[in-house]
Amino acid sequence: MPSDPLPRIDFGLLSPVSVGHDALLSDGFVLSTMIRVECALVAAYVEVGAAPRGARVEIDHVFGIDEKGGASARGIDVDALVRDAVAGGNPVIPLVGALKAQVPAEHRAWIHRGATSQDILDTALMVVARRAVEQTRRSVANAAVWARQLATAHADEVSAARTLTQHAVPTTIGARAATWARGLERAVVRLDALVFPAQLAGAGGTLASFVEITGSTDAADALPAAFARALELDAPDAPWHVARWPVTEIGDALVQAIDALGKMAADVATLSRSEIGEVSEGVGGGSSAMPQKQNPAEAVLIRSAALRAPHLGATLHLASALAVDERPDGAWHSEWPTLRELLRLAVGASAHGSSLLAHLRVDAAVAAATVGLTGGRIVSERLRGVLVPLIGAERFAALLDGDDDLAPRLRALPEAAGLDVDALLDPARYLGLAPRLARGTGHAGGGTAQSRGVDA
Structure with missing residues (x-):
């Protein structure tokens, strides 16, 4: 039967x-x-x-x-x-x-x-991986383009840079998007460098x-x-039955791509919180129980992939390290579902990443208002350089206590009589290179030591 x-x-x-x-x-x-x-x-x-x-x-x-x-x-x-x-x-x-x-x-x-099972299965997985990586690469490249467009469009719009969750210094919405773009662009470089050798x-x-x-x-x-x-x-230059670098290099490049997508998605999820509201996704996001909610669904899905991908990459390395003899007893077998799941996460996360950035809504007014929540303290780094020589470190620390507006306090200082307080507290005047970085202008002399001709 x-x-x-x-x-x-x-x-x-x-x-x-x-x-x-x-x-x-x-x-x-x-x-x-x-x-x-x-x-x-x-x-x-x-x-x-x-x-x-x-x-x-x-x-x-x-x-x-x-x-x-x-x-x-x-x-x-x-x-x-x-x-x-x-x-x-x-x-x-x-x-x-x-x-x-x-x-x-x-x-x-x-x-x-004349073939062995590993010849056929390794080669088949390389064919599958090449197709999936090509699809992933297209989506990641598209996501990078959308991120660059956001960066340029919002290059001068002020936002709060946050370090360890707290307001740090002013930046721009565009500078943050440019950071996303650079991570995505680097991931494309890694994906482009991959090779997919046959096994025979x-x-x-x-x-x-x-x-x-x-x-x-x-x-x-x-x-x-x-x-x-x-x-x-x-074409392989030699057998790779137990030299598993083709698999681990694919895994590493995929993890890097998903990392870059995950970083962007984590920022979007944070910035779309109700109490922040600087960005919102343009599609999807309903709730089964709370009709008022607009969940950042694509960011959530991308983050789910980003949390899983590194462990899958680590499994591929563990399998490679334990590829004993001339065919491993279990290490090779563990690669098949691991690599496929990593490819699966990559094609999905990259597609959602491209969609998310293509439809992302930015509320520059909310971002600007958020910068003012600390009463001017977001430019404390700048204030320290100007005021400590005038009033000393102890009085400067006392000046920053509380969360009220700093402008009246500064104007009340006799030592600050000659200062343009409004200009000093204006976050748009303490952006450093953020607008330039948002527009894609890299540092002068940037590049690897080798590309600059620096001797090792």
Whole structure:
């Protein structure tokens, strides 16, 4: 009797940050990618002259590689595949049998020939990761553009800079948005630098099976690059079965991108509090019980991803550090769901980040009013430099006591008779480089020591 269908565990009910953005990370997409990878191995054999061209044509046709949309999992009993994966510890083992059953006998031997399960699964995850990173990169880049537009539009509008939650000195709304933009732009640089190598190394990373099959060390040496070309991946310079830098570098870049999004979202969540109200999200945000509320829903979703992502990145590093022997006993297996979940968070958080910044509403009047809540004390750093030489540190400290308006106190000081009190207390006159930074003007001489020609 057939087994009962397996339950569908995750539709996104408990991960709303990724809903609608993560179709290319589904089990179905991963499965179709694994099939495509198996077909790419046949194509690589044809390219190096080891397999007949007819084998590739027939196998590609069986699995829909020659059709729009690529590989198809039609004819595969997915529930049976998932159940059978338990016995061998990975889904490639039962998949190979299922694929061979659909291929004509004369070409069947070329399915999975010489490869090991890790070759197929690592390569499939690189294909999936490349697609997801491209999607993430587009969204992060768009978010950076929106942040830059906010920065320019509000470059001169005064706001309170906060340190350790308290008012510190005046800044501008635009300077804060420019900080978001710089973090997002740097994340794009990291994502652009990633490589996605194919994996084809055989059972123990020696490619011995491929030398045997092709009859040539040169042909076997050329096979991984041909395999990579068939999948539009980077050609590996050596096996990476237990040198897991491709996975950890992807993880690190994703975490950095989600960090940058999380920083922005945390600021938005804080600034949209009812008692602050300097910004508000332009879409969504209803409450099931309190109709008056306009929750910062996208910021909340992004923050949920930012809180989870670093731990997933750390798991990838732990797995890499424990990648023992020539194939790890569990460390490799722990990477699969971890990397996918990190990719899932990245595509979702970046999409929400772009949307949030595109629709963010700024209330410059509220921000300006907030600056005045401390009665002029937000420019205390400036006042200290002017007044301490005149009245001493002890009297200056006493001057700042309380929360009333400082202007009458300053005017009552005989030593301040010659000072323009209004100008001295004007936060717009103590912005430093904030407006310039908001407009994207970096520091003179900025850059790495190497780019400036500084000797180590």
